[in-house]
């Protein structure tokens with residue numbers, strides 16, 4: 247299982263997910279600007295991975311900062327935090343991780359201590375995420391039977407997290423235990439996280455995976471024995487409404503029509519009680535060229551009007567269960583999610 251992010255004190259090493267599946271290339275980032283660019287350009291992507299990359303960016307910045315005045319250091323740290331937070335708006339893990347690091351640094355009594363606390367916190371976020379994903383995988387696996395076939399979209403695998411992934415975690419765990427689970431992966435237009443990343447990751451793990459284009463989902467649900475749809479998420483609102491990669495809402499509606507359970511694999515770090523409902527989740531809109539061009543070649547008339555939202559919101563009524571590291575929530579999301587969040591931090 248490849249690690250998408252590694253911290254090395256004076257730089258963060260990021261696996262360039264835009265170059266996968268054919269090239270395994272790493273970007274060495276020594277500045278917050280370089281990490282910002284990696285997040286914006288989706289070289290590092292997936293909600294937990296974005297948060298980790300940003301947290302490590304602050305650690306690298308802190309190690310390189312020259313001031314010895316704590317007040318100046320913390321003021322600059324907050325500016326770096328705001329800058330990194332401007333890279334992408336939807337995945338709440340970005341803000342969660344940055345704020346966790348800044349809050350920790352604010353407890354320091356001098357700059358040397360602050361540097362150490364920042365590094366410790368960033369490393370703790372990464373370590374916890376690995377444990378969180380494994381637990382999500384265990385819970386998700388309890389909903390599946392030997393021989394099941396799931397349908398997924400985008401990439402919520404190991405490279406989107408510290409390890410194991412969220413929606414793909416049960417597939418890795420099943421493989422480890424000799425349980426046969428197979429998957430259909432939507433290619434995930436326009437940037438093909440499904441075909442480039444999910445199919446590649448599952449193949450690496452020896453999981454039986456079949457690629458479909460997004461517009462084949464309804465026919466696949468109608469004609470293949472799909473036991474569940476399982477997806478990751480970028481932000482879950484307090485009432486359970488869930489933002490995930492564009493196309494997820496369509497799958498949720500289809501799952502309901504075809505009587506197939508629709509599961510969201512969600513670390514507690516992705517649940518945002520400050521956002522009351524899905525309507526309040528900011529949805530990123532990306533460059534028109536992601537749709538008008540394919541591998542740099544125009545595939546639409548020049549000047550075409552484009553609407554390119556990167557995410558959509560699935561209302562909680564379509565969600566059969568939200569699978570967290572602390573257990574599975576099936577209904578009454580508002581209360582249940584608040585209860586789970588209150589008992590954070592779970593893993594130390």
Ligand SMILES: CSC[C@@H](O)[C@@H](O)C(=O)COP(=O)(O)O
Nearest residue numbers: 291292293400402406478479491
């Ligand atoms: C565990 S990753 C969960 C989500 O972040 C994932 O499903 C997703 O939508 C990622 O979108 P992306 O635009 O590739 O960052």
